Amino acid sequence: MAGHDHGHTPAAWTGVTIAFIGFCVAGAFTVAANPLGFWAGMVIIALGGVVGAAMRAAGLGMPKAQHPPQPRPATQAQSQAQAQTQS
Template identity: 70%
Template sequence: MAGSSHGHTPAAWTGVTIAFIGFCVAGVFMVMAQPAGFWAGMAIVVIGGIIGWIMSAMGMGMPKDAHKPLVTTKAEAADAKS
């Protein structure tokens, strides 16, 4: 994964940060026994995923060709050296 820079994009960081905040909100309200606040936190988690997906669609995510493996066989490694 290190070779493909997995997840190091503005879309990924934003989506995960918002989802993390949502989990924290839900956790606090779960301990306080407040179901409405818990579900509000879960809604924030879903919103984080949607925002990350929208940002990725806007071009702030990984390019489509970045998911190809660099070298998979010894023959490809030999071709890459020459």
């Protein structure tokens, strides 16, 4: 994972920071037993996702060309079958 540049963009950092602040707000109001404050924190968390997506759409995220499709890991049975057909 260290060889990848996954998430090191202004859009990712901003979205995650806003969502983290919302998590802290929701957690504080949960402890304070205030449902209205908890739901306000949940709205802030959702706002982080919206802001991150908007910034990515504005060109501040990672370009799609840098997202190669990752192959799905083969199960053990598939791996054994492939090994038998290759030998």
